[in-house]
Amino acid sequence: MLPAFCKLAVCPHCGGKNEIFQLMSGNTCDAMLWSDMRQIAPMLPRVSPVQKCSFCGHYFYLREAKFENGNTYSSELGWLMFEEAVEAYSELYDTEISNLELLTMIVVWAFNDKIRHSEIEAEPEHLDLLREIIVKSLGQPIFIGNPLFRSEMYREIGEFDKCLAILNDYTPEDDFQAKIKDMMIAKAHNKESRVFLVE
Numbered sequence: 001m002l003p004a005f006c007k008l009a010v011c012p013h014c015g016g017k018n019e020i021f022q023l024m025s026g027n028t029c030d031a032m033l034w035s036d037m038r039q040i041a042p043m044l045p046r047v048s049p050v051q052k053c054s055f056c057g058h059y060f061y062l063r064e065a066k067f068e069n070g071n072t073y074s075s076e077l078g079w080l081m082f083e084e085a086v087e088a089y090s091e092l093y094d095t096e097i098s099n100l101e102l103l104t105m106i107v108v109w110a111f112n113d114k115i116r117h118s119e120i121e122a123e124p125e126h127l128d129l130l131r132e133i134i135v136k137s138l139g140q141p142i143f144i145g146n147p148l149f150r151s152e153m154y155r156e157i158g159e160f161d162k163c164l165a166i167l168n169d170y171t172p173e174d175d176f177q178a179k180i181k182d183m184m185i186a187k188a189h190n191k192e193s194r195v196f197l198v199e
């Protein structure tokens, strides 16, 4: 993995210049794919598509930001803690540039980031918040989303019947998707809601 000088993402709220990690080259060796579709590749770190400004504390989409070139290295990826992801969801939800699928994914990933690498259980208040947000997002007609991701969200909040209904209607496009579908169906039948490693 070869890092490059960081980029500076200019906050659209306050103009603060946030350092963002930038890669010259990397690879997907030892990459892990989780059931919430989050791929974690140690040699190809990804930057969060939603960032919290370190100057004013507001949230912005990285793709909406203007960039300047930095002249230092930075390891800042900007992934949000669960509480921050929930804040970002409410702050960006009603804006014109709202991207509901992306915001929801950020919340789900942040929720799972706390538990995916350990045996610890999620905090009940966090699970309540997650449930509230998933139900709100999936209830919007504009929410389309990948069927595997939609079923996974229902599974993670314990709505196993809804998860299975989506999966039963879903035709995988290849063997890999079929494998994920089968794994999810097995988990849902066992009423297991925890995020799991696909490969």
Ligand SMILES: [Zn+2]
Pocket: 011, 012, 013, 014, 015, 016, 053, 054, 055, 056, 057, 058
């Ligand atoms: Zn700012």
